[in-house]
Amino acid sequence: MKNTITKLSVMLLAATTVLTACGGNNNNNASGGNAAATEAPAGNTAATDAAKKDVSFTIGYASGDPATKKAIADTVKKFMEANPNVTIKDLSETSSAAYLDWLKTKDAVGEFPDLVEMRDTQVFADAGKIVELPADLLDLFESPPQVDGKVWNAPMQVNAPxxxxxxxxxxxxxxxxxxxxxxxxxxxxxxxxxxxxxxxxxxxxxxxxxxxxxxxxxxxxxxxxxxxxxxxxxxxxxxxxxxxxxxxxxxxxxxxxxxxxxxxxxxxxxxxxxxxxxxxxxxxxxxxxxxxxxxxxxxxxxxxxxxxxxxxxxxxxxxGLPSPAGWSLSTDAAKDADKTEAIKDFIRFFFEPEQYSVYLASINAIPSTKEKVTYETSEQMQVALDLIADTNVTKSLxxxxxxxxxxxxxxxxxxxxxxxxxxxxxxxxxxxxxxxxxxxxxxxxxxxxx
The missing domain is CATH 3.40.190.10 (Periplasmic binding protein-like II)
Incomplete structure (x- = not known):
């Protein structure tokens, strides 16, 4: 994965103002970016909504960073507008407590999210709280990190300097x-x-x-x-x-x-x-x-x-090294076939170029997906890309x-x-x-x- 990131970043550096990487989606910045240049894959359409059952699920993610919270909340809102049969309850962490502690508290009171931004993957995988990423989602990503030989997350982005x-x-x-x-x-x-x-x-x-x-x-x-x-x-x-x-x-x-x-x-x-x-x-x-x-x-x-x-x-x-983190399905949610399908639809939607490009640009992130993604990047972000591309810079966690x-x-x-x-x-x-x-x-x- 490290080599893949480096190769992609070197490719990005050919254009000093545009980020282009192995990503499954595009992201627009405040000026609109150039997400339109990337053709979005087929996603959820209004025509198929009528045939789908009403379903709801909860989503949990860290909100210590306001930009990330807004980017995710906006994507959730867009998904529900495009999929009126699905209701998503936002359980984002809103306190100054550590995210791990917040998740453990949610679990203790029976409110562990159905779809969760997972950062301590091995902890929750070992505890049996999350399941492997569904096989039909694996192809969205370029060699995601594994824990115990299994992929547990849909990585939301690549670690940046x-x-x-x-x-x-x-x-x-x-x-x-x-x-x-x-x-x-x-x-x-x-x-x-x-x-x-x-x-x-x-x-x-x-x-x-x-x-x-x-x-x-x-x-x-x-x-x-x-x-x-x-x-x-x-x-x-x-x-x-x-x-x-x-x-x-x-x-x-x-x-x-x-x-x-x-x-x-x-x-x-x-x-x-x-x-x-x-x-x-x-x-x-x-x-x-x-x-x-x-x-x-x-x-x-x-x-x-x-x-x-x-x-x-x-x-x-x-x-700058990849780590096992990102969207994970809870074990309980995976037992419900309708809920699982809705969550999989959301994950695909999240990584579609139109949505993913907005998410990436809003937090200046490096994409994790196979499909090409582009968005206008700043002078400061170019420095970060240069650091990732430079083989003389040591990458760590x-x-x-x-x-x-x-x-x-x-x-x-x-x-x-x-x-x-x-x-x-x-x-x-x-x-x-x-x-x-x-x-x-x-x-x-x-x-x-x-």
Missing amino acids: QGIIYSKKAYADAGITELPKTYDEFIAIQEKLKATGISPLVVGGKDIFHMGFWVNKFLIDDVYSKDPDWNSKRTAKTVSFADPDVVQGITDFKELFKNYVDKGWLSTADNQTASILVSGKAAQLFSGTWMFTQIAEADPSFEFGFYAVPDRAGKLNVI AINNWWGDNLIPPQFRNWYYKLLQDMVVNDADVTDYMKKADTEYDNQVKANSM
């Missing part, structure tokens, strides 16, 4: 004329920004998932870029969070937060970061490509750039996105992020806190094996 979204005005005011080539140069830029009186970085630490952006930047640089199987070794107790490589990364994380992150980070929500950036209260935000549209909508005149933060040796390491032997205990990610928040707030010793991480990790592994 995260990086620094920066105000061009703030950089110009600080006399910054070149992007950093090493991490030390990146820190020098923070000092220049700080000297102008602006907060160098805004962080939405109120939402625990947002903490993962910076945490994983350092873990990828110092751990996963060198050893993608580190998680499995931690489970086997042959490596430790207190080892020098992890301690170095988390020390850099702590120093960055102490010295350059806006002081209100712990009470700032992810959905506030775009407005803080465009208002000039902060100069930079470390996040993903989905933020580009939100920033442009917050202030169409705001000029911003995007780049990956290099490590100390000047190497670029980014999120976040701590909780690995699977198989590298799967971490499902509750550990959020616990670890909160531990690091506490470490920063209390200016605590990094090694001491990493020893706490070892103890908790082992306890959770043991608890999950019982």
Whole structure:
């Protein structure tokens, strides 16, 4: 899958303003894109609706990112308009709680969604809560990742790099004329920004998932870029969070937060970061490509750039490997033939070019489907595509996105992020806190094996 993404992205780079990739659908941006250039496959039509039974199903997805929530909600609305016999009840997560915890709560009260955006696939597959992706949907995608030799998801997009979204005005005011080539140069830029009186970085630490952006930047640089199987070794107790490589990364994380992150980070929500950036209260935000549209909508005149933060040796390491995530059918829903067919119709509809192109463009995502998809892309998105296409850039996953032997205990990610928040707030010793991480990790592994 990695090679496929790279080849497709190289093909995209031939045109600097248009995204073209192996995708099963097209996506229009605010200006309309060029989805019309792609012929949509046959989908659900009004002529066939009359012969279909009335059916309803629930859908659950993460809504921490407003752009993604709107894109999915709009697709659900369009599907029901095109299929009046189908009613979809939206169960999207609306709190600041972790998505995994939200899903577990829904399951506990008997409200596990019929169609669910699955991120912790192995956890729910092992628990028997989801079924394999129906065989007649597999051909929509190009070699989707497997867990235990099975495909459980209709991947909604390919993982895209995260990086620094920066105000061009703030950089110009600080006399910054070149992007950093090493991490030390990146820190020098923070000092220049700080000297102008602006907060160098805004962080939405109120939402625990947002903490993962910076945490994983350092873990990828110092751990996963060198050893993608580190998680499995931690489970086997042959490596430790207190080892020098992890301690170095988390020390850099702590120093960055102490010295350059806006002081209100712990009470700032992810959905506030775009407005803080465009208002000039902060100069930079470390996040993903989905933020580009939100920033442009917050202030169409705001000029911003995007780049990956290099490590100390000047190497670029980014999120970019495929992972098993996407739309999954619940085990209970799969027992109902009519409901299953309606869900399959929705999945096909979601990935049709007309709908899928709108979804992709609204969150600046990379398509996952076989069929070609095109949409106009921005200067910032082109940087992300360049990173994916560059074979010299190391592609990795976040701590909780690995699977198989590298799967971490499902509750550990959020616990670890909160531990690091506490470490920063209390200016605590990094090694001491990493020893706490070892103890908790082992306890959770043991608890999950019982």
